[in-house]
Amino acid sequence: MTSQVLSRPRLRSRSRAHVGARRGPRVVPLLFFTVLAIALFFAMIYLRIALDRTAFELDTLEGSIELEESRQLDLRLQIATLQDPLRISSEAQRIGLTHPEERVAIEVTGLRGTATPANDDVPVAALSGSRDPGE
Amino acid sequence: MGRERDFLKRQIWNRGDLRLLVVGLTFVLAWAGIGYRLFDLQGTRAVALATWGFDQRIREEPIEASRGTIFDRDGVELAMTIDGWNVVVDPTMLQDPRTAAAVLAPFADSSWEELEATLTEGQESGRRYAEIAMRVNTVRKDEIMKAVEDQRVVGVFYRAQPLRVYPSGHVASQVIGLTTYEDGSGIEGLERTFDSELEGEAGRLIVERDPYGHVIPQGEVLLEPATPGSDIVTTIDREVQFAAEQGLRKAVQTTGAVGGSIVAMDPETGAILAMASWPGLDLNDRSSVTPGVLRNRAVADIYEPGSTLKAVTIAAAIEEDVVSPNTPIDTPTSVVVGEFEYEDHGTNPGWMSVADVVKRSSNVGSIEIQRRLGNDLHYDYLTAFGLGAPSGLDVAGERHGELQPTNRWTETSGSSIAIGYALGTTPLQMAAVYSTIANDGVWVEPYLVAEIIRADGTRIITKPRQRPVLSPDTAVTMRTMLGRVVETDEGTGRRARMTDYTAGGKTGTSQKFDVEAQQYSDDTFASFIGMAPLDDPQIVVVVVLDTPTGSLEDGADLALGGASAAPVFAEVTQNALHQLGVPPDRD
Numbered sequence: 001m002t003s004q005v006l007s008r009p010r011l012r013s014r015s016r017a018h019v020g021a022r023r024g025p026r027v028v029p030l031l032f033f034t035v036l037a038i039a040l041f042f043a044m045i046y047l048r049i050a051l052d053r054t055a056f057e058l059d060t061l062e063g064s065i066e067l068e069e070s071r072q073l074d075l076r077l078q079i080a081t082l083q084d085p086l087r088i089s090s091e092a093q094r095i096g097l098t099h100p101e102e103r104v105a106i107e108v109t110g111l112r113g114t115a116t117p118a119n120d121d122v123p124v125a126a127l128s129g130s131r132d133p134g135e
Numbered sequence: 136m137g138r139e140r141d142f143l144k145r146q147i148w149n150r151g152d153l154r155l156l157v158v159g160l161t162f163v164l165a166w167a168g169i170g171y172r173l174f175d176l177q178g179t180r181a182v183a184l185a186t187w188g189f190d191q192r193i194r195e196e197p198i199e200a201s202r203g204t205i206f207d208r209d210g211v212e213l214a215m216t217i218d219g220w221n222v223v224v225d226p227t228m229l230q231d232p233r234t235a236a237a238v239l240a241p242f243a244d245s246s247w248e249e250l251e252a253t254l255t256e257g258q259e260s261g262r263r264y265a266e267i268a269m270r271v272n273t274v275r276k277d278e279i280m281k282a283v284e285d286q287r288v289v290g291v292f293y294r295a296q297p298l299r300v301y302p303s304g305h306v307a308s309q310v311i312g313l314t315t316y317e318d319g320s321g322i323e324g325l326e327r328t329f330d331s332e333l334e335g336e337a338g339r340l341i342v343e344r345d346p347y348g349h350v351i352p353q354g355e356v357l358l359e360p361a362t363p364g365s366d367i368v369t370t371i372d373r374e375v376q377f378a379a380e381q382g383l384r385k386a387v388q389t390t391g392a393v394g395g396s397i398v399a400m401d402p403e404t405g406a407i408l409a410m411a412s413w414p415g416l417d418l419n420d421r422s423s424v425t426p427g428v429l430r431n432r433a434v435a436d437i438y439e440p441g442s443t444l445k446a447v448t449i450a451a452a453i454e455e456d457v458v459s460p461n462t463p464i465d466t467p468t469s470v471v472v473g474e475f476e477y478e479d480h481g482t483n484p485g486w487m488s489v490a491d492v493v494k495r496s497s498n499v500g501s502i503e504i505q506r507r508l509g510n511d512l513h514y515d516y517l518t519a520f521g522l523g524a525p526s527g528l529d530v531a532g533e534r535h536g537e538l539q540p541t542n543r544w545t546e547t548s549g550s551s552i553a554i555g556y557a558l559g560t561t562p563l564q565m566a567a568v569y570s571t572i573a574n575d576g577v578w579v580e581p582y583l584v585a586e587i588i589r590a591d592g593t594r595i596i597t598k599p600r601q602r603p604v605l606s607p608d609t610a611v612t613m614r615t616m617l618g619r620v621v622e623t624d625e626g627t628g629r630r631a632r633m634t635d636y637t638a639g640g641k642t643g644t645s646q647k648f649d650v651e652a653q654q655y656s657d658d659t660f661a662s663f664i665g666m667a668p669l670d671d672p673q674i675v676v677v678v679v680l681d682t683p684t685g686s687l688e689d690g691a692d693l694a695l696g697g698a699s700a701a702p703v704f705a706e707v708t709q710n711a712l713h714q715l716g717v718p719p720d721r722d
Contacts, residue, residue, distance in 0.1 A: 059349070059350055066218075066273075067273060067277065069218075070217070070218040070272075070273035071273070071274075073215070073216075073217040073218060074217055074272065074273075074274075076212060076215065077212070077215060077217055077300055077302055080211055080212040080215070080302030080303070081302045081303070083211060083302075083303075083373075084302060084303040084306070085303065085306065085373060085374055085377035086303065086305060086306070086377065089377075089381075
């Protein structure tokens with residue numbers, strides 16, 4: 001046995017030197033690809049999260065758009081309701097407006113050559129449409 | 136070597152190695168169990184479980200198409216749809232009905248106790264549907280949604296339920312019509328006639344939702360968008376319509392009439408500017424919908440037009456050169472034709488000109504003119520003016536009136552028709568008749584819908600039919616004679632005179648036929664049909680009052696068209712012309 005052990009060392013030491021030299025280069029690429037794999041994994045997770053977050057934001061935006069469109073409809077309804085002739089008539093009566101009973105003709109300079117003064121008997125207030133509430 | 140092997144064998148079985156073996160076995164068993172469970176879930180039952188989860192998340196929801204809007208001629212909404220929601224609950228999904236009831240009760244249509252009982256009972260019985268709040272707007276729905284999310288209540292769903300609203304609910308209500316509550320389909324008026332255009336096409340949404348009802352991002356989504364309904368632009372002028380309705384309401388209150396109608400029409404284009412019926416209703420108040428109130432009297436009520444039809448008889452006679460405005464006509468106080476005796480009110484001079492026959496609305500004179508014209512020609516002009524046939528108006532419920540062909544006329548038919556009896560017309564048909572006279576003799580088909588605007592932008596524009604009936608000279612002659620009815624003190628229509636505009640027209644008073652008694656009663660249809668301004672009419676207005684009673688201060692009988700309907704014409708037409716911006720033609 002002793003002779004067998006002694007007959008090997010030279011071969012072994014050469015082998016060890018070669019093995020050591022081969023092991024050094026293998027660790028670096030392995031480490032590199034491991035780090036890369038881990039980084040890719042985390043990048044994938046991050047992208048997925050970002051996508052989901054964006055999707056939620058989109059969904060929220062779409063909801064906001066729907067809400068604003070709905071509000072626009074409500075506003076159109078409000079405008080149309082405010083323009084309701086019955087409502088306007090009621091409000092006009094409530095604040096004391098009445099139908100004019102007398103039509104006042106006003107001559108405009110230039111249409112018939114010479115200016116004709118407005119009717120002196122008609123006060124300016126009547127010409128402008130305002131009325132004394134007592135009338 | 137053998138001693139070494141024995142030594143090694145004894146080493147395996149010491150206490151530490153035994154514990155290692157037990158732990159190892161435990162791990163193996165545990166992992167085997169996990170593996171088995173994995174295999175069971177991911178293998179054997181994978182499809183069933185995935186389907187179960189998918190079914191829980193997947194919702195197929197119909198997307199209701201937005202119903203089209205009905206506009207007046209100026210683009211103001213008369214009928215529109217806004218977003219509404221039905222808030223419902225699946226009781227079987229509730230974790231605690233009591234908590235859910237406490238959260239939802241402030242928004243519910245029922246009390247807290249009732250709601251809790253409903254949800255509890257639903258959960259116990261397995262019922263999957265309970266209503267919380269129906270037909271709420273988007274703002275309200277968002278309030279509910281926020282409260283539900285804050286309290287983490289699961290099982291609440293929101294179904295889109297569009298709301299049909301009428302901003303001026305009382306304006307043109309019979310014209311616009313109504314939709315059903317259940318499915319929003321039209322049941323009267325334009326809502327019904329154009330239901331297929333207005334309703335659009337429903338779509339479909341298949342989507343994955345979480346327990347709170349939110350869409351799961353990047354989940355399954357299949358969207359078939361709905362096609363919105365078409366919009367309809369009518370010829371109605373909302374302000375003119377309002378003026379007509381106010382005039383009608385006042386007339387009914389003054390005269391005690393049981394009903395009435397007013398039609399205002401553009402004689403040149405055939406556009407109907409207003410179509411009012413009394414009694415009226417508010418389309419936003421369903422409780423005001425009583426039997427018969429949705430009837431559009433302007434197209435659905437048939438009446439004997441009385442003296443307003445004399446314009447047709449006389450226009451036909453002038454057009455055929457049978458008479459001229461100055462032709463003298465024998466006018467005794469009464470005349471007998473067959474079994475009937477026809478008479479004029481008051482005393483007549485022995486003869487009148489044709490123009491005076493029109494001005495004084497002489498029955499005897501009109502019958503004589505019709506006799507000279509002849510039944511066949513008379514009938515030809517009646518049909519040419521559109522009587523006895525539908526006007527083609529795009530609204531549901533129009534009746535075509537009643538006019539017998541000449542082969543079914545009796546000895547007295549011609550005479551009766553000459554003075555507006557023995558035939559039935561609608562107020563709309565009479566508006567078209569007088570519009571022909573106003574439009575230089577050209578009959579124009581009345582229409583209510585100016586255009587239909589589809590979702591893809593396509594516009595369908597109405598082009599009404601036209602046909603010449605009278606020559607322009609005859610039309611002008613008729614307008615002149617009708618002007619004397621209003622603008623002279625002897626005219627029966629003098630109460631139709633306006634302060635700002637000249638007008639021409641004809642009064643009409645016809646007795647109502649009592650179907651049960653099979654005879655004419657003392658009740659009347661009182662009418663006035665006129666046009667203004669006289670030289671270039673921009674509007675024709677028909678006023679018909681059903682059974683007006685009473686008298687004016689000067690003793691005039693309100694049962695007569697000249698007393699009750701003519702003043703309504705004046706008020707409505709003047710307001711309408713102001714609204715339309717027509718400059719006054721009276722100094």
